[in-house]
Amino acid sequence: MELAIWWTLMLVALTASSCFSGVEVGCYTLNRVRLDLRAGRTSRPDRAARVLKRELEQPDRLLAALLIGNNIVNYVGALAMTTLLESGGRTPGEVAVITTLVLTPVLFVFGEALPKELFRVEADSLTYRFARVLSGMRIVLTLTGVLPLARMMSRAIEVAAGLKAEHISDARQRVAALLKEGAGQGELSEAQVSLVDRALVFGRVRVSDEMVRWAKVRSVPLECSRVQAMRAIGSVSHARIPVVNKAGVVVGVLHQADLHTRPDQSVAQLMTPPVRVKAQTPARDALLAIRRARTGVAIVEDASGRPVGLVTIKDLIEPLTGEIADL
Structure with a gap:
């Protein structure tokens, strides 16, 4: 027993x-x-x-x-x-x-x-x-x-x-777990999972991670003529170029297309007010600021207001979409 x-x-x-x-x-x-x-x-x-x-x-x-x-x-x-x-x-x-x-x-x-x-x-x-x-x-x-x-x-x-x-x-962990589950069951493609994975990481991306360093940025002087401006930016890939005064302070942004479509106006008249963001600004916030201002670019500054870089909408969305070819 x-x-x-x-x-x-x-x-x-x-x-x-x-x-x-x-x-x-x-x-x-x-x-x-x-x-x-x-x-x-x-x-x-x-x-x-x-x-x-x-x-x-x-x-x-x-x-x-x-x-x-x-x-x-x-x-x-x-x-x-x-x-x-x-x-x-x-x-x-x-x-x-x-x-x-x-x-x-x-x-x-x-x-x-x-x-x-x-x-x-x-x-x-x-x-x-x-x-x-x-x-x-x-x-x-x-x-x-x-x-x-x-x-x-x-x-x-x-x-x-x-x-x-x-x-x-944590909400992000729950979403990530659901995505992995969906991928495992064949409900989501690998490309879809990759996109949302990047979206989850996007919240941690800072402007400094994606900007072009100021040393590599081409700018035009405020006092230059239209001809000088066109000559200076002829080989620049960006559509919008910072305009600086004699002290090196960014005072505006010049759209290359305006130089060709509005021949009767000077650089000072063509430029638009710049959007300024800090280097540690979240990429998502910078993207919203640029879209609201409809400028296409933002001047990246340090804590003292000194320009340290330039960032475009393309730069900010590439962490989500992957590399985008220049047109």
Whole structure:
């Protein structure tokens, strides 16, 4: 009778270990859009989806509960097998060898590899079935104090090591996760995923990353004639050129086309007020400023107001679109 109990414990522990491992992967690969739709449904409410969504709102707590549960059942399985071997007259050395050669591969194959692959493929059908079990286990581990203690120790280690807490709820991370999921399921093309990946990174791009250094920028003097201006900018690729006074201060921007279409006006009359941005201005803000002013370019200045570069709309959108050929 006692042996039957230990055999049962070992089989239950192996089954539970496979479930914990599978659910962990299922929670990672679950389609979050479908989960939100199922959890928000008012007609025929999906309680399993609501429970699962609530657990996934605190992923660090969920992961800790799964790992603790998996460790507990693995220990029970090892204890049951050790007891069965000792009851069969095996020596401690033989027990250690058999446990290593038998239990470890069995746990790896049936408790880790197979269930993880199964839940990865069938996450949207299998994970919901374990939602209530997952919630119940988390509640038990919380009431017994095991889960709060483990999380407290984890935070203490993070603080001691100077690590920054990662928040899965961050909007950009959620969008990135959804994109990877869409790409994996063939819903999005590689080009689409690449574009949105660049859009997510675009928020960190600064004007200084994309501008043309002032030393490479061709400018024209405010006092020069039309002929001198046309000669000075004849080989310049930019359509708009900064106009500077005798002190080297940028006082305007000259459009090359205006020199040819408005022959009766001087450089001072043709130039338009410059848009000025700081080198550390986010590229997105600079792009909006240029579009509002309809100038096509902006003069990049340092903190003291000294020009350090020039940036065009083309320069600012290339981090999103990739290299754009000059026309």
